[in-house]
Amino acid sequence: MASTSLCASDTAVSQNLQKVSSFVETKTTHCSFSIESILGLEQKKDGIPVAKPHRPWMDTCNNLGEDTSQCLQTPVISCEGPLFHVNSYPMLEERVLKCEKYFSATERLSYKRELSWYRGRRPRTAFTRNQIEALENVFRVNSYPGIDVREELAHKLELDEDRIQSPLLSGTDMTFIAVILQCHPP
Amino acid sequence: MASTSLCASDTAVSQNLQKVSSFVETKTTHCSFSIESILGLEQKKDGIPVAKPHRPWMDTCNNLGEDTSQCLQTPVISCEGPLFHVNSYPMLEERVLKCEKYFSATERLSYKRELSWYRGRRPRTAFTRNQIEALENVFRVNSYPGIDVREELAHKLELDEDRIQSPLLSGTDMTFIAVILQCHPP
DNA sequence: TTCTAATGTAATTCT
DNA sequence: AGAATTACATTAGT
Numbered sequence: 001m002a003s004t005s006l007c008a009s010d011t012a013v014s015q016n017l018q019k020v021s022s023f024v025e026t027k028t029t030h031c032s033f034s035i036e037s038i039l040g041l042e043q044k045k046d047g048i049p050v051a052k053p054h055r056p057w058m059d060t061c062n063n064l065g066e067d068t069s070q071c072l073q074t075p076v077i078s079c080e081g082p083l084f085h086v087n088s089y090p091m092l093e094e095r096v097l098k099c100e101k102y103f104s105a106t107e108r109l110s111y112k113r114e115l116s117w118y119r120g121r122r123p124r125t126a127f128t129r130n131q132i133e134a135l136e137n138v139f140r141v142n143s144y145p146g147i148d149v150r151e152e153l154a155h156k157l158e159l160d161e162d163r164i165q166s167p168l169l170s171g172t173d174m175t176f177i178a179v180i181l182q183c184h185p186p
Numbered sequence: 187m188a189s190t191s192l193c194a195s196d197t198a199v200s201q202n203l204q205k206v207s208s209f210v211e212t213k214t215t216h217c218s219f220s221i222e223s224i225l226g227l228e229q230k231k232d233g234i235p236v237a238k239p240h241r242p243w244m245d246t247c248n249n250l251g252e253d254t255s256q257c258l259q260t261p262v263i264s265c266e267g268p269l270f271h272v273n274s275y276p277m278l279e280e281r282v283l284k285c286e287k288y289f290s291a292t293e294r295l296s297y298k299r300e301l302s303w304y305r306g307r308r309p310r311t312a313f314t315r316n317q318i319e320a321l322e323n324v325f326r327v328n329s330y331p332g333i334d335v336r337e338e339l340a341h342k343l344e345l346d347e348d349r350i351q352s353p354l355l356s357g358t359d360m361t362f363i364a365v366i367l368q369c370h371p372p
Numbered sequence: 373t374t375c376t377a378a379t380g381t382a383a384t385t386c387t
Numbered sequence: 388a389g390a391a392t393t394a395c396a397t398t399a400g401t
Contacts, residue, residue, distance in 0.1 A: 120332020124377050124400045144393080146306020162348030163377090165392090310387050310390050330380085349390090351379090 131157045135164065317343045321350065 127135070134157055138145060145153065145164070154161040313321070320343055324331060331339065331350070340347040 120330075120334070121378060121399075122333040126401080127377090144306075147308040147391095148306065160348075162346070307386075307391060313390090333378095 125159075125163055127159075131159065311345075311349055313345075317345065 135153070138149065138153060142149065147161075150164045151161050153159070153164055321339070324335070324339060328335065333347075336350045337347050339345070339350050
């Protein structure tokens, strides 16, 4: 990892964000600033209809009769979109609090999803009871599974491999030894 | 994350590992202790031929004329396999050092691959020049891309989404503002 | 509110 | 040098 500091001071960030916020609010034109235009990737793979990213939780466009593929494929970097991820955004926060008073839970949820600092995070994975149990069984034996164990587990449990990372359980080496003995009885 | 400590003391670990090591070395029987037998997953999805995990770098079985699918599917947790990942394993470490003196690089590599604590790590991804450039362009604009940006990028650059995580470049908020202005000229 | 998945970040290991 | 991992703190979803 680079040793350079990646964080500006909080106050400077906050000031900049306020400037940007007030500026963006006066503009409603849709921004055509896509990843392709930054990367110059349009010309590649133009004939091939590329597969959609696996994102079953996305429902922004699905219920509106719009072109879903258009929404999923193209407008990743847009000025209204999830361009950054910060903790202080006073004006929007105020509006959310106001919103929570007057609207239903469903309305609040859909409103929250429209705010940039509520978007951009992977939706929380709700592990099933079976998945939790299986992961705990494995982590009890081995708290640091290698890539092959992780992928095997992910495949067996129908999870993404990168969801299997954190030790879910504190294991001792004695349980590990117990498993070894069970496997190779003396 | 659980608040319980996940690490036993180094000395205890070392002692346990030495016990296990000397024990395992006397046994060569192949272990049938698979993930399925731990999880009790065999009975589920038995008829359906499940897809192989995406693991193009695996070459353990490919050159030996064995059944590759068998190797990729089944034997994830085996007693000779990558059951743990520790930093202190004095006996093996000594043997590796001895090995480095007397054998060629190729022989050393194949020997290292047989040691459990050299296995289990995802092979280093060699990003292409284009990928690096694209990632830097995006991170210059937005050092904290959301899930949709990450997936879009992963898809466009033919990478796994979870390879796109760390800020590759230190960006300032001023460049962000500059992009906003470029997008919405006042 | 509690629990915990997702994320940010630094330190470390290994290629 | 830099990608993969571990550890730990923080944020936020249910």
